[in-house]
Amino acid sequence: MITLYGSNISNYYNKVKLVLLEKNLPFTEQPQRARSKDETVLAATPLGKIPFVRIGEHTLCESQVIVDCLEAMHPEPPLVPADPLAAAKVREIAAFLELYVEWVARELYGEAFFGGKASDEVKASVRSRLQRNIPAFMRLAKFSPYVAGSEFTLADAAAYSALPTAAQATKAVFGEDLVAAAGIDWKGYLKLLGQRPSVQRVNADRKREIEAAAAAGA
Numbered sequence: 001m002i003t004l005y006g007s008n009i010s011n012y013y014n015k016v017k018l019v020l021l022e023k024n025l026p027f028t029e030q031p032q033r034a035r036s037k038d039e040t041v042l043a044a045t046p047l048g049k050i051p052f053v054r055i056g057e058h059t060l061c062e063s064q065v066i067v068d069c070l071e072a073m074h075p076e077p078p079l080v081p082a083d084p085l086a087a088a089k090v091r092e093i094a095a096f097l098e099l100y101v102e103w104v105a106r107e108l109y110g111e112a113f114f115g116g117k118a119s120d121e122v123k124a125s126v127r128s129r130l131q132r133n134i135p136a137f138m139r140l141a142k143f144s145p146y147v148a149g150s151e152f153t154l155a156d157a158a159a160y161s162a163l164p165t166a167a168q169a170t171k172a173v174f175g176e177d178l179v180a181a182a183g184i185d186w187k188g189y190l191k192l193l194g195q196r197p198s199v200q201r202v203n204a205d206r207k208r209e210i211e212a213a214a215a216a217g218a
């Protein structure tokens, strides 16, 4: 049995959850806040990041490591092509997007989503890196109609997790959606993904958790 730890509000959690659902794998969800100091949690995810999973006696952190493990353990339905190089091209898109787009945009999330404040220096640095990195990502991405080509792949799980948050954060902080400005129709892409039952479930669970958090804070 697989247990997924984290929160439905976390985009990386939802990346893993999407893959579990796409593969029709049975799993249970265990709420876990980020940055726990609990030794058991830190043994599984040393920086206290979410998500992490328990598979049998083993724990794993890092969303891409987790989804790669799920792909290897449960190859059907496949979320990467059978050819190793073609599979690596899918993973290249996911890695590029997370390292150079999501991870950079993340520096804005405190201000964009959690009432914090980013310094002017951070904002200028993020803006200039994203203005270089998003067009670079576009050199790899296909959107035909899925991000790596004609099939839904692990790269779509990464893009589903990364593009909306990067777009919304830049819109909130800069007043300009740098993802859309680079020519990515991420809303149209999300609409396409939204036809999938897996995505509908993830979206619904996230909405429910956001509403519950708002109600609890009110």
Ligand SMILES: N[C@@H](CCC(=O)N[C@@H](CS)C(=O)NCC(=O)O)C(=O)O
Pocket (backbone or CB within 6 Å): 010, 011, 012, 013, 034, 035, 047, 048, 049, 050, 051, 061, 062, 063, 064
């Ligand atoms: N590279 C990690 C990123 C996970 C991550 O940063 N998760 C966020 C929540 S979306 C988190 O735990 N943040 C708390 C922190 O970084 O301290 C992955 O792919 O799993």
